[in-house]
Amino acid sequence: MKLNKKQKKWLARIVTAAVLFVVLEILVHMGAFDGNKWWIGFLFALVPYLIVGYDVILKSIRNISRGDVFDENFLMMIATFGAFGIREYPEAVAVMLLYQIGELFQNYATGKSRDSISDLMSIAPETAFVERDGEIEEVDPDEVEAGEIIVIRPGERIPLDGEVTEGESLIDTSALTGEPVPRRAACGDMVISGCVNGQGTLKVRTTKAYEDSTVARILEMVETATEKKTRVENFVTRFAHVYTPIVTIGAVVLALIPPIILGGGAQVWISWIRRACIFLVVSCPCALVISVPLGFFGGIGAASRIGVLVKGSNYLEALAHVNTVVFDKTGTLTRGEFRVSRISPAGDDSKEAQDRLLELAACAEYYSTHPIAESIRTAYGCPIEASRIGNAEEIAGHGILASADGHEILAGNAKLMQSRGISAQEPQTGGTVVHIACDGKYEGIIVISDTVKDGATQAVRDMKAAGVRKCVMLTGDRRESAMEVASQIGIDEVHAQLLPGDKVDQIEKLMQSESGSGKLAFVGDGINDAPVLMRSDVGIAMGSLGSDAAIEAADIVLMDDDITKIAQTVKIARKTIGIIHANIIFAIAVKIIILVLSVFGIANMWMAIFGDVGVLVLCILNAMRLLRRNG
Secondary structure (H helix, E strand, C coil), rough: CCCCHHHHHHHHHHHEEEHHHHHHHHHHHCCCCHHHHHHHHHHHHHHHHHHHHHHHHHHHHHHCCCCCCCCCCCCHHHHHHHHHHHHHHHHHHHHHHHHHHHHHHHHHHHHHHHHHHHHHHHHHCEEEEEEEECCEEEHHHHHHCCCCCCEECCCCCCCCEEEEEEEEEEEEHHHHCCCCCEEECCCCCECCCCCCEEECCCEEEECHHHHCCCHHHHHHHHHHHCCCHHHHHHHHHHHHHHHHHHHHHHHHHHHHHHHHHCCCCHHHHHHHHHHHHHHHHCCCHHHHHHHHHHHHHHHHHHHHHHCCCECHHHHHHHHEEEEEEEEEECCCCCCEEEEEEEEEEECCCHHHHHHHHHHHHHHCCCCCCCCHHHHHHHHHHCCCCCHHEEEEECCCCCCEEEEEEEEEEEEEEEEHHHHCCCCCCCCHHHHCEEEEEECCEEEEEEEEEEEECCHHHHHHHHHHHHHCEEEEEEECCCHHHHHHHHHHHHCCCEECCHHHHHHHHHHHHHHHHCCCEEEEEEEEEEHHHHHHHHHCCCCEECCCCHHHHHHCCEEEEECCCCEEEEEEHHHHHHHHHHHHHHHHHHHHHHHHHHHHHHHHHCHHHHHHHHHHHHHHHHHHHHHHHHCCCCC
C-alpha cells in the first residue's frame, strides 16, 4: 500500500491518536478518572481527539459558516461532543479515530481509482521538435501549425497527429489503446499523438493543430469524464441532503423528548443522550456518498485500461442497460477496403480462364482511379505496360470501354453489356459485379466486396454473451451486400439503402421498441454517423480511424477501433452498476437495523461505529474490485 505525502501525515496522526487511545482505555479501566478526577480524563482524552479530529471540526465550522450545516463532519462533531458531555471519553475518541481511518481508506481508494484514469494525462508531451529553415527548434506543441515537419527521436512521445514523411520505426500505442504489440510506421503512414516512438527517428508532417490532435481530445475527455452524474449519483446526493437533516433532528428529539416524558434523574438523561449519539454516528451517509462515485470512477478506470474512453459516468450507467447494439457497416464492421472476392469466367472455370479474365479487367481499368479499379489491379498483381493500352473511354453510370493489345474490352455493369447487345445476367451476390466482354464476346464476371473486419464475428458473439439481446446493422449500401455481411458475422436485423436522415429515423423506431429501462447503443465512425451517435442512448465511435465529428458526438470512444472491446466495456458497466446497487442496499439495510436498535437502547457505540466506518470500508472494498478488472 503506497501512500503519498499527505496520506503518510494522515496515518501518523491516526497512529499517534491510537496509541494515546489505548493508554486512555487502560487508565479508565484502572479507575484513574473516577470521582472528582473526571476533568483529568477529559483533558487526557482531548489530546488524541484533537490530534485525529481537529480537521473534521474545522471543516464542520467552515461549512456551517457557509450555510451548509448537515454533512458527515457535522454529524461526527455533534456525536463526539455528546459523548464528551456524558463523560464517555474513550467512545468519543474511538468514533473520531475510526472515522478518520475510514476516511483515509476512502482517500487511498479514490486516489488509486483516479490514477487508473489520470495515468492517461502523462501521454501529453511537453515539447515538440519542429524543422524550420533547416534548423530544429524545440517549441511547445501548441505552437506547431498544421503542415509543419516535426522530428521525433527514439523514445519520444509523438506530440501531434501527422503523416510520416521520412524514416521507419515501431510505435508503442499501449498508452492509448491498451494494445501491447507495437505498430510499424513508415513513409506515408499516419501516426497519432500520445504514442511513443521506438528505435528509429521519424519526420512527420502534422495534419492538425495541437488543440485538435488525438492527445488533446483524449485529455479533454478524461478531465470532463466525472462531471456528468448518473441517476444513481443524483439520487444519492438528493438522498443525503434530505436524510442528514432528518436524522439530526431525529437525534435531538431522541435525546430530549423521552426523558421529558418519562421523567427521571441524570442517568435517564445520560442514557437517552447516549442513544442519540449512537443514532448520529450510525446515520452518517458516508458509505453511500463515497462508494457510489468511487464505483463509477473504478468502472471508467477499468475501461480506460483496455483503451476505451467513457466521457461520463452517466454513459457508463446507460451502457449497463443496453439491450440493442446498432452498427454502421462500412468502417465499423467492414474495413471499407474493396477486394476481389470472386472470379467467374463464362463457360470455362479453369485457373487459366480466371487469370485471363482478371487480366482483361486489369487492362480495362488501367487508367481508372476508382477504388474498384484499384482492387482489380491489386488482385491481378502484375505490372501492365502502358504500351499495351490504347484508348480508354468512361461511359457514365455504366463502365469503361478500352482497347488493349488490339482488342476491345468492356468492363462495367449489366446495362453496359446490354447496350452493346451482349447478353449478361445479374448474379445473386452481395458484392459489386463487374461484367467483362472482349471483342463483343461475354467473358464473365468479377465480384468486388468490402472486407469484414477481423474480430467482427467474435465481437457480435461476445456481445450476445454479455447480455445484449439484439445486434442491428444500418447501412446506405445495397441490401444484398448488407445481408452478405450480416450473415457472415451474425447480425440479427438489417436496414439497408439508408440515407443519413433515414438512419436517424430508424434509430428512433428501434429506441421506441425498447422495453422498460432498456437502452440502445450505436457504433459508427463517419461524419454521416454523427447525428445518429448523438440521438442514440449511447454513441460509440472509433477513435483511431473515426472522423472528428463522430468522436465529438460519441459518448464512448474505442481508441484502437477494436469493436471486440464493446462487449468488455458492457461487462465492466454491468459489473459497476451491480456493485453500486449492492453497496446501496447493504449500507441502507445495516444502518436502518442499527438505527432501530439504538432507539430501543440495544445498540452500543461500537455497533454504531461498525454501522458507519465498518459499512464504509466494506463498501469501498467492494467498489475497489473494479480496479482489478480488465474487461
